[in-house]
Amino acid sequence: MHPTALPPSSQQPPSPLQTLDHIVQLLSHLLPLSLSVKSFTGRWQILRTKLASLKSSISEISGSPHWSENPLLPTLFPNLLSTLQRIQSLCEQCTDPSYNVGKLLMQSDLDMATGWLSKQIQDIDLLLRSGVLRQSNAIVLSQPGPGSSKEDLGFFIRDLFTRLQIGGVEFKKKAMESLLQLLEEDEKAVTFVAKEGNVGYLIHLLELNAHPLLREQAVTAVSVLAAANDQSRKCVFEEGGLGPLLRIIESGSMGLKEQAVMAVESITTDPDNAWAISAYGGVSILIEVCRSGSLAAQSHAVGAIKNVATVEDIRIALGEEGAVPVLVQLLVSGTAAAREKAANCIAILASSGEYFRALILQEKGLQRLLQLLHDSSSSSNSDTLEHVLRAILALSTSDSTARILSASTPFIIQIAELIKHGNILLQQISASLLANLSISDGNKRAIAGCIGSLLKLMELSKPDGFQEMAAQALVSLLTVRSNRKDLVRDEKCVSRLVQMLDPKNDLVSKKFPVSVIYSIMAGGSQGCRKRLVAAGAYPHLQKLAEMEITGAKKALQRLSGNRLKSIFSRTLEGITSKVTNPPAN
Template sequence: MGRVVSQESESPSSPSPSTASSYSPRQAIDVLSSLVSFSHSVKVFAVKWQTIRHKLDELTASLVAIESCDSEQNPILSAILSGIMVCAGDCYDLARRCVDVSYSGKLLMQSDLDVLAARFDRHLGNLSGVCTAGVLSHGGFAIVVSRPGPSACRDDIRFYVRDLLTRLKIGDGEMKKQALVNLSSAVDEDERYGRVVVELGEIVPILVNLLDSPEIEIRDESARLVCSISNFDPHKPILIGAGVIAPLIRVLETGSESGKIMSTGCLIKLTQNSDNAWSVSAHGGVTSLLKLISAADSSPDIISPASAVLKNLLPVEEIKRFMIEEGAISTFIKLSRSPHEAVQITAVEFLQNIASGEEPVNQSVRAMIRILDPNSASSSSTKSRETALRAIENLCFQSRNCISQLTTFGFLDPLLYFLRNGEFSLKELSLKVACRLAGTSDEARKVMGDAGFTPEFVKFLDAKSPEVRVMAGQALLGMLTIPRNKKRFLHDDSSIKIILQLLDDGVAEEQVVEETNQHGNKKVLIQILMSLTASNSGRRKIAGSGYLKSIEKLAEADGSSDGKKLVKKLGAGRIRTLFNGIIWHS
């Protein structure tokens, strides 16, 4: 003979309950009473049948207490009664086989009786739950209990949440879904509901189970509610304790787009704790997230949060190595070519964090330089390029070898282009990166001088921002320490004139102190001129420029040693020039 039917949707055996779509409490009482009487004729497995009769008596007593309730107006009660009737039919079938001794084996029958007792116990708990929650009424049943207003007391909130809990426990699919929607909305708008959800203790385990529901909408709404609960730090350990990570990862693998977004949103918050990062990895989360990110049909709305989860896992070195082995770098390099700005930025930030070792860094930097390429067929946004520039700066400027690789990879071309043509924010960031690069080594200054950076630094000497002026001046001073850069600069009369003009502006005695404080780079401009006077042609150009008197006034008013040295050097040069001219003519 077959085992006890566990699906509550099948028709019961005799004693035959009504075939109506909705059973009344009285019908269930009659069936259970008849079943108790029939069970007394069973002579085998006496202890187990005694347990079952005890549960039948408890169910009967509970039904008597609500006998006057109208099940047709109470969807929850109707669902409970239907389940009880199905279970009663299965119980009668087992009792008949025990009376006839027509079962196939003692162990099998004992197992069936244990399952049956557990089913009755569950129905008893459901019935007790709706009675305790107070959702049953003699005059009818509200399909949706109204949510309390903003000024509601704690008891009103608890009643509302308990009503929704009851629907989650024993309601049909539509009722469960509506309860999840209402509860999510309440938790999102008022944190008191989130606290009550956690305090009740029963809801979180139910939500975790519903994440594996075969109904997509229920699974999605469960993920949404779990994500809302995870917004509160004290609630995160409750979710972890209920085993939420494994089903969240299963949602990533089989859920809808909405469910995947909610699941990744929750995992972002949970993996802020490195202990939980291990749990995500142990349940196959790294592989699932990488597959999700690389899937052809994944949208930016999924890719960005999924990447954020992986980024949270990177601080754990073992997980980071596993990601690299699983091809995370190549996956994110492909993402860096995405036409979507958010995806590009996500990819660059992730590559910056995962790159470790020469080759991974080189691969990542090449991908970032492609984003910077102004001639690329898929032009990137300003924000994407700024992110790539910062990432390159963070990745490469700590290693001399990485810096030398930048020129090999063609980094200077887009850097110079945006220094000349970029939008304001991108141009300023390009200047910062270029100035820092110029300060790394003589080799970098040589290459940058050959590429044409020196005149660009001169243009920023008159910028509105004092920080930009000083930064450009320091970079230019460094560039001029390279002989071939200085030689090239001395042939550029317009650049020398700009420097002299900047020193001359506002040089009147009463304005000198104010202008010195305002420009802040007067000192570096004098140092640049001092560097140029090391060359005979440089001294001649400065001395014969017509700005010598202004320089002398500046040095006298400012009182700086650099200014006096410059005047002295230019004066000595002028005397030598005059002396040489006299000797020549004699």
């Protein structure tokens, strides 16, 4: 018995309920009919299995209280009905002994029908799993407010992704617009999207065959997810987002490139993801964006390169692909953000070995860094200053670079100012530079104003090695006599130094203030000695010498040298007086 025919197309379109009834009738007719097919039995066995699965899903739909309110079914059911009618026609042909059509054509028709049916079953199963058929359509359409429950938010997200995957283009566009609005307006929703939504489908929409508008919106959504938090970023990466994003950067429009490279920068902030850049050929793609992309794209591309430069294998690729000249150029031509990231990347590369230091110097990287240091000092950009100083510090291990820096009075004055007024990181790097350079006495006199700051920095126990750098820089400046006198004339400096010598003060390693005392007394100044002794340095040094602190005995000898000589002179004068003026009998 054949199912009842639908009304002609000229009449009112059938309702979803009418279409559903016809689908149920067709399935009830097709399942037993297909058992009588004797040709192409393997293919019909696959079709019967799918028809049985579809019947179960249709039964579940009809049992859902709000299925008729869902706007997706009016588009799903007609297509499904058309497929079933095609299968019915093929079934009748295969059971008709008089039907004589080419075998290959029938095989092709059966395979096509199986493919259509599989896709429609997949859509229906997705709709059922989402749970949207179990709630009223009015709830589905309303976007949850900021105070909504997790259940409402999760349900809304599942509904959005159901529409994205099943609906026509208009449904997909509206669903994507709602998704972007949700991501922009509600930060907590991002985590729910990563958890409840199908991020893999968003990644699928990045492919070239996707609808252009949907592709553009998908890039924006993926970019937001990648930048939001660790969980959503991990989700984008694990769903395979990096490869499609890099392809968009390589061949997409300018707007898409900027969104995609922003997402790649975010993804590569996780070291566990950075290695994958080379697997997709991403190094050369990012370098090209730095070379010729828009200013916004350049900034994100150099940020991604900075992120992956920590991976040794990728560093090698960066050198081979010509990243260094591009990075050095960005120190001059890039936006403020791009210059900061380029300086950071150059600092990483310069710290990794002589190969990169030579490349950077060859491209006049030192001169560009010094110029950026000057410009950043004027704008008080502490992050850029930090990266520039780290890069210069790494380059200063080269003898030629150290000579250039040591002879540059403007540079020496700049780092002295940073020692006095910079944040703790800038002070640390500047003190390290000052300690490692061989500067002239004239320049040492020119920066005498930072002596008090260096002494103060010696009191800081963190970060590790800071006290040593500050002490080395200070000792270097104290080779100039006028600097030694300036220090001991400052009562606060002398008091601070003596407090650091106190054995009870366990915040400072004693060898550092001891080395400063030794340097102050290098010239044997009687005035320096008097001030230090008067401030209480002598007994502390005596105790430190007894404790066998490195350098304490030598510093004590220098501090007490003239004092012993004075005592010896007074004793000698007394003896002479007794000899020349014997007492009367």
